[in-house]
Amino acid sequence: MTLFSRDARLLLVALLAAGFLFFHFVTLPSHRDALAAKEGAWQAERKTIRTLANTKAAQEDLADFQRRLPEEAVLPKIIAFIAETSEAHQLAIPSVSYHPEKTDVPWLSSVSISFTVQGDYGHIRNFISAIEHADVFFIIEDFTLTAPRGEVTEAIQLQIRISAYMRKTPLQEPGAERLV
Numbered sequence: 001m002t003l004f005s006r007d008a009r010l011l012l013v014a015l016l017a018a019g020f021l022f023f024h025f026v027t028l029p030s031h032r033d034a035l036a037a038k039e040g041a042w043q044a045e046r047k048t049i050r051t052l053a054n055t056k057a058a059q060e061d062l063a064d065f066q067r068r069l070p071e072e073a074v075l076p077k078i079i080a081f082i083a084e085t086s087e088a089h090q091l092a093i094p095s096v097s098y099h100p101e102k103t104d105v106p107w108l109s110s111v112s113i114s115f116t117v118q119g120d121y122g123h124i125r126n127f128i129s130a131i132e133h134a135d136v137f138f139i140i141e142d143f144t145l146t147a148p149r150g151e152v153t154e155a156i157q158l159q160i161r162i163s164a165y166m167r168k169t170p171l172q173e174p175g176a177e178r179l180v
Contacts (some may be wrong), residue, residue, distance in 0.1 A: 069137055069167045072109050078136055078164050082113065085134075089127040091117040101163065109168045112141065114161045120154045127158075137165045 070078070079096055086093045093115045101110040117124065124145070131138055143160040 065137075066107065066167060068135075069108070069165055070135075072166045072168055074136075074166065075111060075164075078111075078166075079113070081134065081136065082115070082131070085130045086117050086127055089119070089123045089130065091119040091123055091127055093117050103165075107168050109166050111164050111166070112161060113164060114159075116157060116159045118155050118157045121156055124156065124158050128160075131162065139163045139165075 075098075079098065082096065083093055096113060096115040098111050098113040101112050103110050117127065119127075128140070128143075131140065139162065141161045141163050143158060146157045146159075148155065148157070
């Protein structure tokens with residue numbers, strides 16, 4: 001004994017099929033469109049979030065860089081460091097010349113330092129390495145290695161120009177001023 005007649009079952013299947021088709025062709029596309037719109041909005045927000053995260057990381061890097069720089073007042077100590085480092089590597093510096101340079105950053109000052117040292121290659125190489133790994137932010141701008149002409153010697157001469165970077169003013173309290 002069946003609960004529904006054959007015609008009733010066919011009618012039920014037809015109604016279910018019509019409901020499915022209505023859902024598939026009318027309701028589902030609007031849900032898909034809404035989902036696609038939300039996904040598009042999320043993709044746009046992800047770009048914004050990524051940009052903000054990169055900006056925040058850059059600001060933190062800049063603040064860290066600024067914290068690591070010595071203040072301008074340490075220029076004599078920087079010159080003394082160069083002299084002591086050359087002496088520690090068995091190199092003599094007859095004279096040092098320096099002059100300030102302009103920077104585009106309001107809180108940053110730069111000084112160009114030029115000098116000549118003479119010694120064997122190993123000592124000069126170690127001296128350059130010590131300058132590169134110093135706590136002071138130096139950039140080696142230019143250098144020339146030369147050997148004396150006509151002399152049989154292991155001594156070579158290094159003419160070097162480096163830039164040292166320093167803070168013009170003491171650090172602000174965190175959050176007191178934005179760096180960028």
